[in-house]
Amino acid sequence: MSEQLSGVVPLNMILYTTLRDIFGSVIVAGQGMNMCGNNLANPLYRNRTQYVVTSWGEYYRVCCPFCKENRHRLWINHLYGQPNLETHYPDSWLAVCYNEECTKSPAVRQQLYHMLFGMQPRSQRRQVMPIGQGEAMDGPLMTAAPPGVIAKLSELPATHPARQYVIGRNFDPDWLSEHFRIGYTLDVTDARYNTMRGRLYIPIFFEGALVGWQGRTLYDPPKGGPPKYYFMAGTPRKRILYNYDVAKKWPFVVVVEGVPSVWRIGGPGVASFGKIVTPMQLSLLISDRRDRAIVLLLDPDARDEMEGILGELRSLHKQNVVPVWLPPKYDPADYTHEAVVNFIRSAASSCGVSLPAW
Numbered sequence: 001m002s003e004q005l006s007g008v009v010p011l012n013m014i015l016y017t018t019l020r021d022i023f024g025s026v027i028v029a030g031q032g033m034n035m036c037g038n039n040l041a042n043p044l045y046r047n048r049t050q051y052v053v054t055s056w057g058e059y060y061r062v063c064c065p066f067c068k069e070n071r072h073r074l075w076i077n078h079l080y081g082q083p084n085l086e087t088h089y090p091d092s093w094l095a096v097c098y099n100e101e102c103t104k105s106p107a108v109r110q111q112l113y114h115m116l117f118g119m120q121p122r123s124q125r126r127q128v129m130p131i132g133q134g135e136a137m138d139g140p141l142m143t144a145a146p147p148g149v150i151a152k153l154s155e156l157p158a159t160h161p162a163r164q165y166v167i168g169r170n171f172d173p174d175w176l177s178e179h180f181r182i183g184y185t186l187d188v189t190d191a192r193y194n195t196m197r198g199r200l201y202i203p204i205f206f207e208g209a210l211v212g213w214q215g216r217t218l219y220d221p222p223k224g225g226p227p228k229y230y231f232m233a234g235t236p237r238k239r240i241l242y243n244y245d246v247a248k249k250w251p252f253v254v255v256v257e258g259v260p261s262v263w264r265i266g267g268p269g270v271a272s273f274g275k276i277v278t279p280m281q282l283s284l285l286i287s288d289r290r291d292r293a294i295v296l297l298l299d300p301d302a303r304d305e306m307e308g309i310l311g312e313l314r315s316l317h318k319q320n321v322v323p324v325w326l327p328p329k330y331d332p333a334d335y336t337h338e339a340v341v342n343f344i345r346s347a348a349s350s351c352g353v354s355l356p357a358w
């Protein structure tokens with residue numbers, strides 16, 4: 001479920017290729033997302049507004065040349081180098097080093113700017129770069145409809161392959177049916193969703209409404225076969241968190257990559273649908289209860305992404321964050337519930353955060 005760049009054009013092609021030329025390796029994060037925000041009343045000056053960003057959008061990650069790290073921890077926004085709409089000057093803080101905070105120094109920021117744009121022909125340097133059309137991150141979320149005829153897992157006969165599949169992964173089909181409304185797609189009513197037939201149906205609710213769904217094959221497909229997970233087109237997965245409605249009532253949340261890990265964790269689990277946590281997902285996590293602890297539990301192959309998210313949370317002044325570094329090879333859903341809870345509670349206590357057993 002990791003983000004894939006293949007075949008997708010970066011929003012700011014000129015900046016992306018410039019970075020490729022200089023740094024060689026560039027990782028795209030938050031791919032295809034626009035920066036967006038709202039004009040809000042300025043708390044200090046009457047009759048003035050200020051632009052508050054709700055989503056920073058696409059970033060290009062490179063290895064920071066200032067602290068000489070090799071984990072792509074210098075994050076450069078796709079609007080870096082573009083004139084600010086209000087001041088008409090480029091915003092140099094759109095590049096941030098999460099390794100040693102190199103970019104806190106104005107001299108370093110200026111050096112980076114020259115490194116990037118000093119190489120461009122003078123004729124191009126002051127030109128506004130064409131920015132591609134990204135995924136809209138604002139506007140209301142739309143209500144979705146299921147893909148067709150769905151049977152609850154709890155209504156299927158004991159020998160049904162869908163029940164057998166989840167039992168094989170050490171889940172209780174009746175519990176999944178009751179708590180996550182997991183079902184089985186008997187038939188589709190829309191030919192676009194033919195691939196959903198015979199898949200596990202995983203509805204995605206947000207603020208009480210069905211906003212999308214996922215389908216899971218009842219087996220692990222071979223390479224080149226059908227996708228293991230299939231999303232309803234238009235599922236706003238970068239703007240929401242799976243199971244957020246339930247998790248927000250808990251005194252802490254556990255952020256994982258995928259839906260089965262949420263099933264393993266239960267109530268406090270939320271899934272970001274991938275190895276990155278988007279700015280809108282970050283704001284969901286920190287907005288309503290600043291005192292709530294956030295546990296980060298990505299799959300063990302996502303260490304660098306975990307570090308990036310930790311850096312972002314700390315830059316948002318979020319202090320009680322608990323990273324759980326799982327041993328290699330096994331994802332959270334591969335363990336028993338009790339084992340995952342033990343991992344989480346011992347990581348939390350080593351951070352000075354006390355969590356109840358659940």
Ligand SMILES: [Zn+2]
Pocket residue numbers: 064065066067068074097098099100101102103
């Ligand atoms: Zn650095």
